[in-house]
Amino acid sequence: MPDKFLKPYDASAxxxxxxxxxxxxxxxxxxxxxPIDTAEGKGERTETFSIVLPPPNVTGTLHLGHAxxxxxxxxxxRYKRMRGFKTLWLPGTDHAAIAxxxxxxxxxxxxxxxxxxxxxxxxxxxRVTQFAKESHDTIVNQVRRMGASVDWxxxxxxxxxxxxxxxxxxxxxxxxxxxxxRGHRIVNWDPKGQTVISDDETVYEEREAKLYxxxxxxxxxxxxxxxxxxxxxxxxxxxxxxxxxRYQGFxxxxxxxxxxxxxxxxxxxxxxxxxxxxxxxxxLGVTPAHSHQDWEIAQKNDLPLVQVINEYARMTKxxxxxxxxKVLEAREAVVAWLRAQGLLEKEDVIKQNIxxxxxxxxxxxxxxxxxxxxxxxxxxxxxxxxxxxxxxxxAVASGSITITPDRFEKIYYHWIxxxxxxxxxxxxxxxxxxxxxxxxDEKGNVLETLVNAAGPSSAKATEGTWEQDPDTLDTWxxxxxxxxxxxxxxxxxxxxxxxxxxxxxxxxYDILFFWVARMILMxxxxxxxxxxxxxxxxxxxxxxxxxxxxxxxxxxxxxxVMTEKYGADAVRLSLIMxxxxxxxxxxxxxxxxxxxxxxxxxxxxxxxVLSQERVGEIKPELKDExxxxxRDVTKDMEEYRIYMAAEKLYHYLWDxxxxxxxxxxxxxxxxxxxxYYILENSLKLLHPFMPFVTEEIWSSMPGKSGLLMIxxxxxxxx
RNA sequence: GCACGCUUAGCUCAGUUGGUAGAGCAACCCGUUUACACCGGGUAGGUCGCAGGUUCGAGUCCUGCAGCGUGCACCA
Numbered sequence: 001m002p003d004k005f006l007k008p009y010d011a012s013a014x015x016x017x018x019x020x021x022x023x024x025x026x027x028x029x030x031x032x033x034x035p036i037d038t039a040e041g042k043g044e045r046t047e048t049f050s051i052v053l054p055p056p057n058v059t060g061t062l063h064l065g066h067a068x069x070x071x072x073x074x075x076x077x078r079y080k081r082m083r084g085f086k087t088l089w090l091p092g093t094d095h096a097a098i099a100x101x102x103x104x105x106x107x108x109x110x111x112x113x114x115x116x117x118x119x120x121x122x123x124x125x126x127r128v129t130q131f132a133k134e135s136h137d138t139i140v141n142q143v144r145r146m147g148a149s150v151d152w153x154x155x156x157x158x159x160x161x162x163x164x165x166x167x168x169x170x171x172x173x174x175x176x177x178x179x180x181x182r183g184h185r186i187v188n189w190d191p192k193g194q195t196v197i198s199d200d201e202t203v204y205e206e207r208e209a210k211l212y213x214x215x216x217x218x219x220x221x222x223x224x225x226x227x228x229x230x231x232x233x234x235x236x237x238x239x240x241x242x243x244x245x246r247y248q249g250f251x252x253x254x255x256x257x258x259x260x261x262x263x264x265x266x267x268x269x270x271x272x273x274x275x276x277x278x279x280x281x282x283x284l285g286v287t288p289a290h291s292h293q294d295w296e297i298a299q300k301n302d303l304p305l306v307q308v309i310n311e312y313a314r315m316t317k318x319x320x321x322x323x324x325x326k327v328l329e330a331r332e333a334v335v336a337w338l339r340a341q342g343l344l345e346k347e348d349v350i351k352q353n354i355x356x357x358x359x360x361x362x363x364x365x366x367x368x369x370x371x372x373x374x375x376x377x378x379x380x381x382x383x384x385x386x387x388x389x390x391x392x393x394x395a396v397a398s399g400s401i402t403i404t405p406d407r408f409e410k411i412y413y414h415w416i417x418x419x420x421x422x423x424x425x426x427x428x429x430x431x432x433x434x435x436x437x438x439x440x441d442e443k444g445n446v447l448e449t450l451v452n453a454a455g456p457s458s459a460k461a462t463e464g465t466w467e468q469d470p471d472t473l474d475t476w477x478x479x480x481x482x483x484x485x486x487x488x489x490x491x492x493x494x495x496x497x498x499x500x501x502x503x504x505x506x507x508x509y510d511i512l513f514f515w516v517a518r519m520i521l522m523x524x525x526x527x528x529x530x531x532x533x534x535x536x537x538x539x540x541x542x543x544x545x546x547x548x549x550x551x552x553x554x555x556x557x558x559x560x561v562m563t564e565k566y567g568a569d570a571v572r573l574s575l576i577m578x579x580x581x582x583x584x585x586x587x588x589x590x591x592x593x594x595x596x597x598x599x600x601x602x603x604x605x606x607x608x609v610l611s612q613e614r615v616g617e618i619k620p621e622l623k624d625e626x627x628x629x630x631r632d633v634t635k636d637m638e639e640y641r642i643y644m645a646a647e648k649l650y651h652y653l654w655d656x657x658x659x660x661x662x663x664x665x666x667x668x669x670x671x672x673x674x675x676y677y678i679l680e681n682s683l684k685l686l687h688p689f690m691p692f693v694t695e696e697i698w699s700s701m702p703g704k705s706g707l708l709m710i711x712x713x714x715x716x717x718x
Numbered sequence: 719g720c721a722c723g724c725u726u727a728g729c730u731c732a733g734u735u736g737g738u739a740g741a742g743c744a745a746c747c748c749g750u751u752u753a754c755a756c757c758g759g760g761u762a763g764g765u766c767g768c769a770g771g772u773u774c775g776a777g778u779c780c781u782g783c784a785g786c787g788u789g790c791a792c793c794a
Contacts, residue, residue: 008756204792211794226794239794279793291794353792407722411789414721418790513789577742578731583723584787586730590743597756608753641734651741662753 001610002700009603011567011596015692019144022695027081027710028089028151034710036084049085050499051077052483053143053150054507054515055158057096058135059103062142064541064549064587065508067559068575070146072538072642073506075576077149078688079637080503082713088499089149090486092156093136097431097475098201098359100135102193104128104430121429128430132159142560147568147691149709154495156486158478159432166485167478168435168453170526175451179378179388179525180424184370186295187423188355191313192362195427196371198474199420200513202364204353213281213346214338216265217257221250223345225280227352228290229338230330233263233319234308237286239297242271244282260337261320270301289368305368313365327365372425372434372471380525391524392416392517401520403535404640405582408512415513422518424474431472439464480518483531505532508540509582536640539584541575562592569690570596576646576689598650599693602686605658606697609675614702616670618677622661626652626678631716633685646689653682680704681714 026032035042081087174180240247288298289307338344355364379385439448487496523531573595579585636645665671687694698708
């Protein structure tokens with residue numbers, strides 16, 4: 001018996017060397033996997049299994065959520081590899097446009113007191129790129145540390161050259177199909193991040209607000225209510241419900257009223273179904289430039305638009321004497337004016353949901369802007385005249401994609417039903433610049449638009465001044481292509497043919513809409529197939545009290561620290577056990593410690609077994625019992641009950657094998673062969689869950705020369 | 719407002735198709751008789767949120783209610 005078994009299992013002394021062994025073997029790359037046993041002897045691996053790693057953002061370091069994701073995926077991948085599949089797990093990182101840019105902006109502001117405009121686009125991007133590179137290197141090391149058997153030779157980045165080609169090609173095809181368009185409309189403007197964001201990037205926060213009821217002037221016949229008096233400077237109409245008897249006589253009339261800041265409002269009374277006659281006064285002051293709903297009323301009724309708030313959340317010149325005031329100052333000024341004029345009728349405190357930007361926390365200012373959108377309702381000729389919305393819905397409804405746990409299917413449909421066009425342009429610098437060029441005259445009017453990544457041809461270039469659209473694409477546009485951009489698309493590569501659609505997409509339920517849905521959209525349109533067959537959604541890892549881990553709470557458990565203390569195997573098990581898909585799990589250091597003990601238990605079981613002679617026959621009843629366990633575990637794996645498989649193995653090995661079978665075998669040499677049978681096969685079953693300790697033990701098993709990683713899964717009929 | 723989920727031992731959670739409750743940690747007692755003190759043996763601890771229903775039988779299925787949480791929508 002090797003001396004190492006005389007001491008307790010020491011993960012920190014073992015894991016790095018084991019990972020190197022795996023990587024040097026080349027077996028993380030499916031092209032190098034050895035043949036498998038088939039009915040006709042050794043044969044090629046014909047079935048494929050592929051996963052793309054949800055690319056971590058290059059915004060810093062990995063947290064426990066990433067560690068959980070790596071654990072689940074590595075378990076699936078190692079299991080399938082052992083079952084003889086041609087198995088690919090493709091790693092990569094995400095440039096995470098807004099998230100990374102705002103992180104670097106913050107750092108620079110703190111260290112140098114400068115903003116990005118002080119540095120200029122080129123210098124700023126250099127800094128972000130440098131930061132992204134450092135984050136990438138950290139992340140890669142962390143991924144290794146967790147034991148992830150990813151194929152590094154295929155590593156990708158959402159902002160590298162092959163992905164850039166894919167992004168431009170996707171944009172072009174969608175543009176040519178009429179799915180991408182440029183439109184002027186109310187968008188979610190984040191004054192803090194100085195960019196537009198999509199509906200999904202807004203988060204509603206409940207706050208108390210004052211609802212002011214007032215009249216524009218003494219002569220105005222209708223009172224209205226608002227929580228944002230400053231926007232009333234941009235009102236061009238009052239809308240009432242068409243069936244509201246109180247106001248019917250006024251519909252169609254136009255009034256002028258002197259208003260705060262020395263302005264004059266021109267207000268038309270219109271009727272619109274969307275007005276709720278029971279809320280407030282039943283009449284809505286219409287501000288077309290600063291509200292989604294009002295914009296639509298304005299479109300229907302051909303109302304003019306007056307923008308009174310700008311990109312810095314300050315009042316515009318249209319606000320007269322209030323110009324340049326911050327929104328909140330203007331609000332107070334308008335209220336003071338109304339009060340002074342005796343127009344303010346009521347102030348109520350109400351609860352209100354206010355939209356904020358997910359990344360920066362800025363309060364969203366709805367503004368009219370010219371932006372790029374993806375039309376989700378437009379029929380797509382090449383896809384049976386179905387809209388993107390319909391294609392997304394059908395991918396799941398038809399069963400081509402299954403979601404685990406299935407309750408998320410309902411959530412997915414619900415999201416699709418409420419989906420509006422996806423705003424894909426961002427006014428930030430870090431990301432894929434929009435591949436559109438404009439030829440402009442001296443006044444800046446667009447004479448010609450060209451969709452082409454490389455810019456105008458040399459012949460075209462002589463026709464005038466061309467400028468590329470300065471905006472960048474939403475980061476989810478590029479990550480939406482991830483399952484196939486990583487496999488070489490738009491080239492018809494062998495990888496693309498072999499590994500797409502991918503088998504499983506494993507990710508957190510919190511990015512179901514951001515990412516999972518967008519991948520389905522992109523793949524359905526660009527490839528005409530689903531991006532993956534199964535979606536496995538894991539929950540959030542919370543602290544022992546069930547709180548989200550955050551810097552401000554100081555309750556972050558660093559996976560690297562835990563790995564150093566207890567070993568990657570223990571950390572992996574602690575993140576798997578009791579973590580049913582879609583459910584949040586709570587983690588404490590105690591639990592991790594418990595699984596470290598389990599790794600040592602296996603170590604000691606091995607120590608005992610290796611001290612026994614390999615004699616006697618395998619006892620049939622114990623073999624049957626073990627095989628039943630193996631079958632059960634295999635079934636759980638097939639049905640994505642990873643946590644149950646792990647738990648069964650844990651209990652069998654500790655409570656049955658160690659506590660009973662081994663005890664019973666003491667002093668009975670004829671148990672030898674049985675003990676070896678159970679140990680060897682247990683190591684195989686356990687390997688996906690605890691790859692390091694099992695591989696280390698395997699290397700000391702008599703007669704075993706190869707890597708456990710590519711051993712075949714115990715053959716049992718399921 | 720619409721939808722979804724959770725509620726099981728002091729704490730954190732399992733409990734796959736219905737068959738009279740399980741684990742880890744914590745607590746208490748005992749034990750170093752050689753695989754393992756990163757251990758072993760034992761004790762204590764639960765009317766499975768509440769109220770009904772289906773069933774021979776319900777933690778598990780159905781209905782209602784309550785508390786907590788989440789997603790979506792949103793009123794100006």
